[in-house]
Each structure stands twice: as structure tokens, then as C-alpha cells.
Amino acid sequence: MKPTTPTADLVRGIWRENPVLIQLLGLCPALAVTNSVENALAMGIATFFVLLGSSVLVSSLKKWIPGEVRISTYILIIATFVTVADLGLEAFVPAIHKELGAFISLIVVNCMILGRQEAFASKRPVGRAALDAIGTGIGFLIAMVMMGGVREILGTGSFLGFSLFGPNYEPWVVMILPPGGFLTLGFLLLVLAWVERRRARSAKPDAAMSGAARPETARPDAGTPDRSAA
Amino acid sequence: MNQNVFWILLSAMIVNNFTLMMFLGLCPFMGVSSRVGTAVRMGLANIFVLTITAICAWFLHNFVLPYAPYLRLISFIVVIASMVQITEMAIKKLSPALFRQLGIFLPLITTNCAILGMALWQTTKYDYTLIQGLFYAVGAGLGLTLALVLMASIRENTELSDVPSLAKGTALTLIIAASLSLAFMGFSGLGSAS
Numbered sequence: 001m002k003p004t005t006p007t008a009d010l011v012r013g014i015w016r017e018n019p020v021l022i023q024l025l026g027l028c029p030a031l032a033v034t035n036s037v038e039n040a041l042a043m044g045i046a047t048f049f050v051l052l053g054s055s056v057l058v059s060s061l062k063k064w065i066p067g068e069v070r071i072s073t074y075i076l077i078i079a080t081f082v083t084v085a086d087l088g089l090e091a092f093v094p095a096i097h098k099e100l101g102a103f104i105s106l107i108v109v110n111c112m113i114l115g116r117q118e119a120f121a122s123k124r125p126v127g128r129a130a131l132d133a134i135g136t137g138i139g140f141l142i143a144m145v146m147m148g149g150v151r152e153i154l155g156t157g158s159f160l161g162f163s164l165f166g167p168n169y170e171p172w173v174v175m176i177l178p179p180g181g182f183l184t185l186g187f188l189l190l191v192l193a194w195v196e197r198r199r200a201r202s203a204k205p206d207a208a209m210s211g212a213a214r215p216e217t218a219r220p221d222a223g224t225p226d227r228s229a230a
Numbered sequence: 231m232n233q234n235v236f237w238i239l240l241s242a243m244i245v246n247n248f249t250l251m252m253f254l255g256l257c258p259f260m261g262v263s264s265r266v267g268t269a270v271r272m273g274l275a276n277i278f279v280l281t282i283t284a285i286c287a288w289f290l291h292n293f294v295l296p297y298a299p300y301l302r303l304i305s306f307i308v309v310i311a312s313m314v315q316i317t318e319m320a321i322k323k324l325s326p327a328l329f330r331q332l333g334i335f336l337p338l339i340t341t342n343c344a345i346l347g348m349a350l351w352q353t354t355k356y357d358y359t360l361i362q363g364l365f366y367a368v369g370a371g372l373g374l375t376l377a378l379v380l381m382a383s384i385r386e387n388t389e390l391s392d393v394p395s396l397a398k399g400t401a402l403t404l405i406i407a408a409s410l411s412l413a414f415m416g417f418s419g420l421g422s423a424s
Contacts, residue, residue: 024260024400027253027256027257027260028253028254028255028256028257028343031253031256032252032253032254071311071340072308072311075307075311075340076304076307076308079303079304079307080304082303083300083303083304086303087300101355102347102350102351102354102355105302105303105346105350106254106343106346106347106350108303108307108346109307109340109341109342109343109345109346110343111257111341114341174412177415178250178251178252178253178411178414178415179408179409179411179412179415180408181253181408182404182405182407182408182411183404183405183408185404186400186401186402186403186404186405186407186408187401187405189400189401189404190396190397190401193396193397193401194396197396
């Protein structure tokens with residue numbers, strides 16, 4: 001693993017390697033509980049807490065975790081934090097806890113969290129692991145609120161419970177039902193791909209031209225600059 | 231009783247399809263659904279793990295968890311992880327060919343949210359008996375397999391068709407999943423009439 005700066009550790013997860021929109025990890029909660037912004041926020045914050053806690057713990061225990069049983073150890077650590085989050089939500093916001101139901105417990109099997117432990121926290125000092133967890137957690141929260149916002153605005157005509165379009169708006173009920181989740185994420189990915197392509201085109205017109213002339217050599221050149229620019 | 235069990239199976243399989251209506255087990259749904267053959271095998275492995283987990287979850291729920299309710303999540307995930315490990319070792323010993331075909335997806339069943347979700351719903355939401363739980367698990371597994379196979383057969387066909395280059399890959403898969411999910415919504419309310 002090549003060394004990175006603390007800022008890069010923090011910023012990377014927020015957008016350029018956004019867990020949901022770019023890496024497509026943690027899709028189950030991103031689709032299942034984003035039928036309103038409120039649920040999406042609660043889920044995002046709970047996941048953020050679990051990710052931060054387990055990253056810090058895994059990173060500080062990394063010397064004592066044997067390699068053969070590391071995955072089970074990570075899962076146990078994550079499950080402990082999820083239990084804390086579950087009981088905490090039940091105590092403070094029982095209404096939301098009831099709405100989210102078993103999906104809070106299902107944070108355990110969110111591949112994004114396990115992925116961060118395996119790929120980052122188990123190899124880095126505690127501070128860096130915490131920064132990475134904060135960045136990834138914020139990235140997850142952003143993706144959740146984007147999904148929840150689109151689905152709530154289109155599906156009920158309101159945002160966080162405030163009516164937006166007046167009484168004549170006919171809500172697209174399907175958006176808050178299961179198909180709407182798949183559809184919203186699909187179209188978000190389409191929009192992102194479109195934006196990415198436009199930016200690549202306007203940033204590197206000459207690279208694209210030389211890519212057409214010499215495809216073998218120019219393709220990696222055309223690929224890397226927009227990754228670092230984004 | 232018999233009809234009850236039948237409805238549990240049908241409901242877990244079609245009306246409340248785990249993948250398309252409850253968003254559980256999306257990782258294999260996106261990852262392993264490019265070939266019908268792999269999809270079927272993945273589905274069968276899932277049915278097997280689901281069934282064993284259902285039995286273990288029922289025992290834990292009735293004999294251990296009354297004394298320590300806060301251990302539910304931790305004990306379930308440990309049981310699932312060890313069951314997957316045992317399944318993996320058994321398949322490796324009995325059928326090395328199948329083991330090679332399943333590859334990385336076998337250990338990944340541990341983090342398939344459908345398994346943990348099924349165990350949690352079976353015990354906390356519905357409080358099924360052992361027999362009902364078994365039917366619920368098999369129904370859930372059949373539902374997963376059904377969704378996987380449907381998705382894989384559609385994706386095998388879209389490979390040859392001319393789709394906009396922007397939509398290639400996950401975006402297209404998600405939009406197909408949305409239409410499949412719409413179709414499954416037609417089944418909702420199936421059991422409530424009778």
C-alpha cells in the first residue's frame with residue numbers, strides 16, 4: 001500500500017471512492033430504508049457510528065488479531081457496535097427504530113464496513129483509520145440522503161415532512177415502494193456516469209484525440225488524469 | 231396447519247421476495263447474476279445455508295436467548311459464519327469440482343444479509359415454530375434463487391443487445407431489477423384475500 005496524506009484518507013471516501021455510488025457496497029440499506037429522508041439519515045448516522053467505532057478498535061487491536069481468524073474477529077467487533085447502536089436507537093428514537101426494524105441489525109452484514117476493516121483499518125495507525133472511517137461514513141450518509149431525498153420528494157411531494165408542491169401534486173407512490181429504490185439508484189448511477197463522461201471530455205480533449213490515434217498507449221493516460229482530477 | 235405452512239413458503243418466496251421486495255441479498259444479486267448456471271448453484275448453496283441457519287436460530291431463540299437477549303445478533307452471526315465454514319469444508323471434501331465453481335462466493339454467503347435477515351425475522355417478527363421456520367427458510371431460499379435466475383437470464387440477453395454505452399453495467403442491472411420488482415408487486419395481497 002502506498003503512503004497517503006491524512007487529508008487524502010479523509011476526503012477519498014466522501015466522493016471519489018463513495019462507498020455506495022462508486023464502489024456499490026452497502027446496497028441493501030441504501031435501497032431498503034431510503035423511502036424517507038428521516039429514515040435515511042438515521043440509518044446513515046447509525047452506520048457512521050458503527051464504522052468509526054469498529055475501525056478504531058480493529059486498528060488498535062491489529063497486532064493481537066491472528067491472521068487466520070481476522071474476518072470472524074472483525075465481524076464480532078462490528079456486531080458488538082451494532083448491538084450498541086441498536087439499543088441506543090431503541091432508547092432515544094423508538095419511532096425510527098420501529099420503522100427501520102431489523103435493518104439496524106443488518107448493519108453487521110454491510111459489506112462496506114467489513115471492507116474498510118480488511119482494506120484499511122487492519123493495516124494503518126488508529127488516527128488514519130478514524131479519518132478513513134469518518135470520510136467513508138460521510139460518503140455513505142451523503143449517498144443515503146441523496147437517495148432518500150429523491151424518493152421522498154417524488155414519492156410523497158415533501159421533504160423531511162414539509163410539503164413542497166402544494167395539494168395538487170400527484171405523488172409517484174411507486175418511488176417509495178421497492179421498485180422505486182432500484183430505479184432511483186439506477187438513474188443516480190446513470191447521471192453520475194454522464195457527468196463523469198462530460199468532465200472527461202471537456203478536461204482532456206487532446207488526450208481523447210491521441211487515444212483515438214494510438215489506442216494501446218493512450219488509453220491509460222486518458223484514464224488516470226480524470227481520476228486524480230475528480 | 232398445512233395450509234399455513236404452504237402460505238409461509240409462498241409468501242417468503244413470491245409475495246415478500248427477499249431480493250426484489252425487501253432488498254436482502256443484493257450483493258450476489260448484482261455480482262453472480264451474469265450466468266444462469268452460476269446463479270442456480272449460488273441459489274442452491276443459499277437454500278442450504280438458510281435451512282441450517284433456521285434450525286440453529288430456532289434453538290438459540292428458544293433455549294439460549296431468553297437468558298441473554300442482547301446476544302441475539304452476535305450469536306446469530308457466529309452461527310452463520312461457522313455454518314458457512316462447515317458447508318465450505320464439506321463441499322471441498324465431497325465435491326471439489328463444485329467447490330471450484332462456487333469459488334469466492336461461498337465464503338461471501340456469510341455476509342449475505344438475506345441469511346441474517348431471515349434468522350432475525352423468523353425469530354423476532356414472526357416467532358415461528360421449528361417447522362414453520364424451516365418452510366420460511368426454504369421459501370426465502372427459493373425466492374432468492376428465482377430472482378437470481380430471472381436476473382441472470384435477462385442479463386444474458388442484454389449482453390447481445392445494443393444499449394446506450396452510458397447505461398452498460400450496474401445502472402442497467404438496477405433498472406432491470408426495478409421492472410422485475412414492479413412485476414413482483416403484482417403479487418402483493420395474494421395471501422390476504424383467503
